[in-house]
Amino acid sequence: MSQRNAILQKLNERLDRADDLKAKEAIRARLQGHVKNLIPQRGSLEQGQQVNLFRKEAEKVNATILSVQSYDEIPGAVGEYLRQNQLPAQIKIAPDPRLKELDWTAKTSLMVNDGRADGNDPVSVSHAIGGVAETGTLVLTSGPESPTSLNFLPLDHIVVVRADDIAGDYEALWDRIRQQAAAKGTPGKLPRTVNWITGPSRTADIEQTLLLGAHGPQRLHIIMVEGDSATPSEA
Amino acid sequence: MDSTSPQFKDNARGAIANDPLQAALGKLTHGFPKKRAEAAARLPEFDDLRDQARDIKNHVLENLDLYLEAYEEKVIEMGGHVHWCSTAQDARETILDICRKADAKTVTKSKSMISEEIAVNGYLEENGIEAIETDLGEYIIQLRKEPPSHIIAPAIHLSKEQVADTFRDAHQDLDAARDLDEPRALLEEARAKLRDKFIHADVGLTGANMLIAETGTNVLVTNEGNADLTNNLPRVHIVLASIEKIVPTLEDASTVLRVLARSATGQEITVYTTFCTGPKRPEDLDGPEEYHVVLLDNGRTDMIGSEFHEMLRCIRCGSCLNHCPIYKSVGGHAYGWVYSGPMGAVLIPNLIGMEEAQHLPNASTLCGKCETVCPMRIPLPRMLRKWRERQYRSEVGSAKARWSLSAWAWLAKRPGLYRPLMNLGIAILGQFGGRGRFKSVPFAGGWTSKRDLAAPAGDTFINQYHNGARGDQSGELMRRGIVK
Numbered sequence: 001m002s003q004r005n006a007i008l009q010k011l012n013e014r015l016d017r018a019d020d021l022k023a024k025e026a027i028r029a030r031l032q033g034h035v036k037n038l039i040p041q042r043g044s045l046e047q048g049q050q051v052n053l054f055r056k057e058a059e060k061v062n063a064t065i066l067s068v069q070s071y072d073e074i075p076g077a078v079g080e081y082l083r084q085n086q087l088p089a090q091i092k093i094a095p096d097p098r099l100k101e102l103d104w105t106a107k108t109s110l111m112v113n114d115g116r117a118d119g120n121d122p123v124s125v126s127h128a129i130g131g132v133a134e135t136g137t138l139v140l141t142s143g144p145e146s147p148t149s150l151n152f153l154p155l156d157h158i159v160v161v162r163a164d165d166i167a168g169d170y171e172a173l174w175d176r177i178r179q180q181a182a183a184k185g186t187p188g189k190l191p192r193t194v195n196w197i198t199g200p201s202r203t204a205d206i207e208q209t210l211l212l213g214a215h216g217p218q219r220l221h222i223i224m225v226e227g228d229s230a231t232p233s234e235a
Numbered sequence: 236m237d238s239t240s241p242q243f244k245d246n247a248r249g250a251i252a253n254d255p256l257q258a259a260l261g262k263l264t265h266g267f268p269k270k271r272a273e274a275a276a277r278l279p280e281f282d283d284l285r286d287q288a289r290d291i292k293n294h295v296l297e298n299l300d301l302y303l304e305a306y307e308e309k310v311i312e313m314g315g316h317v318h319w320c321s322t323a324q325d326a327r328e329t330i331l332d333i334c335r336k337a338d339a340k341t342v343t344k345s346k347s348m349i350s351e352e353i354a355v356n357g358y359l360e361e362n363g364i365e366a367i368e369t370d371l372g373e374y375i376i377q378l379r380k381e382p383p384s385h386i387i388a389p390a391i392h393l394s395k396e397q398v399a400d401t402f403r404d405a406h407q408d409l410d411a412a413r414d415l416d417e418p419r420a421l422l423e424e425a426r427a428k429l430r431d432k433f434i435h436a437d438v439g440l441t442g443a444n445m446l447i448a449e450t451g452t453n454v455l456v457t458n459e460g461n462a463d464l465t466n467n468l469p470r471v472h473i474v475l476a477s478i479e480k481i482v483p484t485l486e487d488a489s490t491v492l493r494v495l496a497r498s499a500t501g502q503e504i505t506v507y508t509t510f511c512t513g514p515k516r517p518e519d520l521d522g523p524e525e526y527h528v529v530l531l532d533n534g535r536t537d538m539i540g541s542e543f544h545e546m547l548r549c550i551r552c553g554s555c556l557n558h559c560p561i562y563k564s565v566g567g568h569a570y571g572w573v574y575s576g577p578m579g580a581v582l583i584p585n586l587i588g589m590e591e592a593q594h595l596p597n598a599s600t601l602c603g604k605c606e607t608v609c610p611m612r613i614p615l616p617r618m619l620r621k622w623r624e625r626q627y628r629s630e631v632g633s634a635k636a637r638w639s640l641s642a643w644a645w646l647a648k649r650p651g652l653y654r655p656l657m658n659l660g661i662a663i664l665g666q667f668g669g670r671g672r673f674k675s676v677p678f679a680g681g682w683t684s685k686r687d688l689a690a691p692a693g694d695t696f697i698n699q700y701h702n703g704a705r706g707d708q709s710g711e712l713m714r715r716g717i718v719k
Binding site for chain 1: 263283390449467483507514522
């Protein structure tokens, strides 16, 4: 007997359920039902307050946040961030059309490449699918327009998120990810990676001393697009 | 991993005499429990979430075979492979086989207690494959060839000076005169050393905090980001997980995540919570080309339906360690195997045998704090007592301890004899215990050499009860210091 069958058979014998078929049906229904468990009240606010809570929670865990009114302000904001932190004028951006189609060279002299991170990029810019106010958490999904390595290899990570995409709780983002999968014709399938990111990386492994910048980024800078959130192509 | 659990008593004595260890444990006592209490207080629903997390895992365990099948089906649908392994040896061989097929020379690893359980690092090394721990704490103890001393803070027993010495030994290519006085310098050095390893590794081996049946996903939580570089950069991602890690849906995973970090470090949530599903898609720009899940039993199926069934709810947060008076006195290494603290004292005998681990269930005051703080509400004290009962029944343990227990039981079952003897004892002790405590008592040197023994509080419970001290007078009893 294969190890698989041995393990499953032993479990089945030890569990000794009255009706396996009925249990199987119940489980199938539970897996498809996506029933929400208790959701803390904390995130149940009206949209404007949710954005404020997101900001407060993200700042509490050492992220920095800048609000802009439109996508067109992003190149200037990134340039200013690099100057303030004395970083090289060189960024690797996610090949998301909302970032790629921005006019990066009009007001800045940035060197801009797009694609995955290779370990030599000091600063990356990605786009989140949303944020969770409950804990100030950004949610990013992998895909051809959003390589995951950008989130972890550079020392400075800049993430663009639309204020309209901030939700109260994690469950709202799962609903959104499921809808996006269905719209792509792959219902029920998650992207290769879903990343919840809450502040820059850290460790307290040496004498419980909290240090930022362990293996992931040392700084996390969030650019929140408020206003009408028009994307460059729509504007 | 070989255990030193049979030498628990010697290990404990050594730990108590070890000053740097005691200093480190002192910091732990003031760190994690305080942060956990603050995080719990900040979330009014925290205790209700614990109830739900417990119920989710109970439901999964009752249907574990069916959930494993559903999970497997989904992993395969998403292009991954599932390898079922009954024993540690099966899992080691499976991992080696995957590495060989990938022609791997180096494997980066993110922290996984299961990988400690099956001692996979040594096995890979023996077979010519370099395994590199990437969690900062794990990296330090790997260089020192030590096991972890805490589930979530594996190098908690070391001072920064010890870490600096370790790095000087290990990184001899660097300037010997470099300054390593501050933790920041140590972190920078480890980060730089590990960067190349991440980028050039052939295989990434991670654990899993949860496996989600709905989507065939594994969940990884870290603060450092090392698990992400481990699963994203190499060509092959191997997930090593034990069978009880299943949760049904993304919503259920979210509920467990709401109690996990708060219980562990007192964070609202860890910096990185990552959900990996299958290998990279053809159009993706990065991610592994192969995705393997090694599903390990290693004694879990024997626990299903046993007195220790509920232990399988454990999510390895470490809260019971942080709050345990024994763990806080002796640290993790004294327990002699991969796990430690109350969860270790319950789990280790299940995994390596009751004889080998016989001291561990007795290394508890049964104060109950572990159960109070357990996010999954595991009745740890009850299970420690179960081990003690089993030991008594199977005549494991010293003859002296067994004889004393028998004598006590014989006496306690004879109230006509027991009560007068107690009254006499109390009267004698009361006579000499004028200040409320004894510095020494005959036959009780084991206790009084370390601390005073409190004098009896005046009268036995039975006598007080007969004299009318009842529940409705609890206020009075409290004022008199008889009950707290």
